[in-house]
């Protein structure tokens with residue numbers, strides 16, 4: 001392009017880094033910097049603008065994280081193609097196919113073969129900022145190891161269990177060590193494992209209380225493993241502990257998302273956490289804590305995991321690297337409580353059904369965690385997601401009749417709508433435009449009690465796609481309120 005890309009204002013008090021990011025972003029959105037074109041080298045732009053090279057590097061990295069730029073090792077940095085996020089034809093995750101299939105009709109979610117143009121289904125993290133150098137180094141390290149002639153150990157590779165325990169001690173204050181950690185193929189497998197273990201302990205189909213609305217895949221997984229699920233209400237703070245006390249049959253376990261209730265977004269206050277643990281202790285119930293989204297708090301500090309508050313030994317913590325890194329890894333964990341019965345039951349199961357996560361994946365993940373790249377990635381993406389969250393608020397907050405919520409943490413948001421017809425029209429209208437969002441009704445655990453609204457993720461696509469998606473969501477909502 002002719003002329004300077006942007007001009008730095010030195011008198012206005014705005015930070016140089018901020019001006020760089022804003023100016024470049026504006027250039028891309030205005031088309032002054034064309035999609036696919038290389039941007040100037042960091043050295044050249046720094047010299048042209050009279051700023052430090054590190055400020056330009058930081059600006060490019062931020063814009064790469066937001067999806068505006070594409071940075072590849074050994075190649076010039078380029079302006080990203082708009083549909084970059086779909087270049088690999090991301091299939092939608094089973095979980096959200098599942099969500100669409102739940103009790104409500106699968107309104108508006110296009111058939112699997114038709115990839116949405118802008119995929120705002122919840123559950124997709126941004127992978128743009130994964131440190132590819134550290135990622136490749138970890139895989140090289142794993143590939144260089146001797147090739148064992150046995151299956152991975154039943155509870156997972158020792159080194160990985162140590163790294164996960166370390167991660168949980170630091171990030172979540174959970175006092176655990178490698179012996180307490182079971183490596184799983186994501187949360188879904190961890191939940192299934194917990195259900196199978198409970199079945200063998202109670203010697204019948206266990207009754208497991210689940211949040212309503214809640215995570216439909218987890219509910220179905222529990223049921224498929226022979227458990228009977230029983231819905232428990234949630235409110236703006238998450239699971240209603242009193243509702244557990246009022247259940248006609250005391251459940252054997254309760255599955256809860258205390259960090260960021262899925263999908264409504266409540267964060268269970270400490271008092272309610274303690275109450276829940278007290279109830280579990282007196283009812284003899286196991287708490288399955290899905291610590292989903294605990295890494296991404298935007299408002300208010302993260303609260304201690306139930307597993308770190310519990311001294312009764314009845315909390316099974318399940319978690320995964322699906323949001324922290326990518327669901328492509330299919331890697332998660334289950335932290336065993338002190339309860340000997342559960343340990344033995346899981347031990348028995350894994351003796352017959354070996355750890356499903358391939359040994360080489362475990363070795364690579366251990367190396368990646370040990371390199372510090374995961375910790376750094378969480379810190380970087382937390383900032384990116386805070387910026388995305390701001391875009392969501394700017395676009396959708398304050399529409400009368402369509403309250404926006406669920407944004408204190410995590411990577412998705414909820415908009416309540418004034419009726420099922422409105423909700424169906426919004427989901428279907430967006431689908432027709434190639435924009436996939438989920439229907440809030442699909443998360444209901446009580447057939448016939450579906451709440452109208454939409455749930456959408458804001459982490460996966462780049463900013464430009466997100467901005468378009470949000471503008472269209474806004475227009476679709478305004479047409480029905």
Ligand SMILES: Cc1ncc(COP(=O)(O)O)c(C=O)c1O
Pocket residue numbers: 095122123185186187188189215257262290292319320321322327331332
């Ligand atoms: C509530 C909840 N927990 C956990 C997960 C992660 O599941 P997995 O580890 O099986 O990918 C998801 C995925 O979207 C989720 O919505």
